[in-house]
Amino acid sequence: MDKGLQSEGNVNVQQMIEDKKRSKSLGEIIEKIIPWFLLLCAIVSVLTTAGILFTLLRESIGFFANVSIIDFYTGTDWSPWTGHYGVAPLIGGTLLITLIATLTAVPLGLMSAIFLSEYANDKARRVIKPILEVLAGIPTVVYGYFALTFITPMFQTFIPDLGIFNALSGGFVVGIMIIPMVASLSEDAMNSVPNALREGAYGLGATKFEVVFKVVLPAAFSGIVASIVLAISRAIGETMIVTIAAGATPNLTFNPTDSIQTMTAFIVQAATGDTTFGSTIYYSLYAVGMTLFVFTLVMNLIAQYISRRFREEY
């Protein structure tokens, strides 16, 4: 250790920098190219979004040439094979699934986040957090079968007249799928609340519960709401679980034990079936897809608005 790194030779750093500078032609080119290369990569995703939006719009316009846009959004009967294109049952199905999923995921996710951020010791956190994150990595098709073959039979023991395909177990499992999103983003939000705030509250004689619910949660509110809205918008777009577990019956109902069909499930059904290219049903895919896109876009905008509006600065 005491020998030093190298015996001190004649090292002239300034001289070496000079030398490097003189032979820098390649480095100079790289310096110039890199920003353009990075810009190109960024443009790819922008172009993709624009392309998807363009396709959706163009094909939707083709669809609305055949079916009146008013009938589409006000009709309550969705049976495209007999020529009825009222999208309300699909929207209703999507909203029902989203509602059940939200009611499942928000309490469970939020409570897990509070536990992990405020109550768990290091050991518990090291075990629970990775497991929770595994939940996010399970393929949705597996969730779908889990809903169909485990959750539905389980629910049937409590609700005897629950059908094999129903919104309840579909929505519940979608909720389980988005728990990690709520939990992990909310936990991040709570973790970033400075410890000084907790100490300030403890110093006034607050109990742990009062610190968590009257200081940490309000301070992390915007992050928590953003995580919930993002999770909801994920639930709106969820496809495989609802296709497998919630059925394919476009019902305008808010009874969770019924079989329903969501917008995404219809797109799967129509896109995998023997729908003729160029038929009205084929074009209806795009109109439904466009509607779905607007839904998730609005949710994302709301998330952005809320996280800006309600930010407690610290």
Next chain:
Amino acid sequence: MNETIEQQKKTANVKIESKSTDKKQKNTEGRHVFEVEDLNLWYGSDQALYEVSMNVPEQQVTAIIGPSGCGKSTFLKTLNRMVEMVPIVKTSGDIKYRNQNIFGNNFQQEYLRTKVGMVFQKPNPFPKSVYDNVAYGPRIHGIKDKKTLDQIVEKSLKGAAIWDELKDRLDENAYGLSGGQQQRVCIARALAVEPDVILMDEPTSALDPISTAKVEELVQELKKKYSIIIVTHNMQQAARISDKTAFFLNGELVEFAETDDLFQNPRDKRTEDYITGRFG
């Protein structure tokens, strides 16, 4: 219990006032808010405090000085048991707050902290309005009546000498205030639960000189009603504002005396070296 404490306080008050001309006598006869005996403290296997014993006098300013890492903040946080927020902390020895053992099994931390308020090194107001900051303490202890809260907020802000500056800005987020104002809001927040003792952990180290002067002035005002223990790395500050000073070094209490005595006739060589600037 509370009544007896109030009575004790009053009698103590009279005593201190009558003897205030003779500092030494006041020292021996005044009451103590804290009696610390043989306090040891470990962070894991590192010992941070060694056999600290001292009595903290009532309604005086007690300053704790010493170089960085000497255990002065740790000692301060032990007094309201905030130090236990670090899970690996172990202690031995006794601390009595007004004759109650604060490490006792049936002694509640939350009760202790309503009696022993704290002001931190960096102003740490909650990201809420000035009003909600000050009302936080009373609210968690069950005071909900709007009029009562209004009174408490006004009284506390006046107590922290910031009412005139902020009376028209009570709804503003406390984060929009200057550092010195934030620190005085934090002091008001601590006053709102009407504590008995106020711990201050280098309360002016993040403030500019003018704000520092205001806080120091405030401390002089506060000691009429509260017992104050202030950690500072600024020796001039300790000399200016405190009645008694404790000098900590490497986790030991080296010397604890009347501030004038400690600075003019330090008994320990290490104290002398420190206050004359030979190290630290």
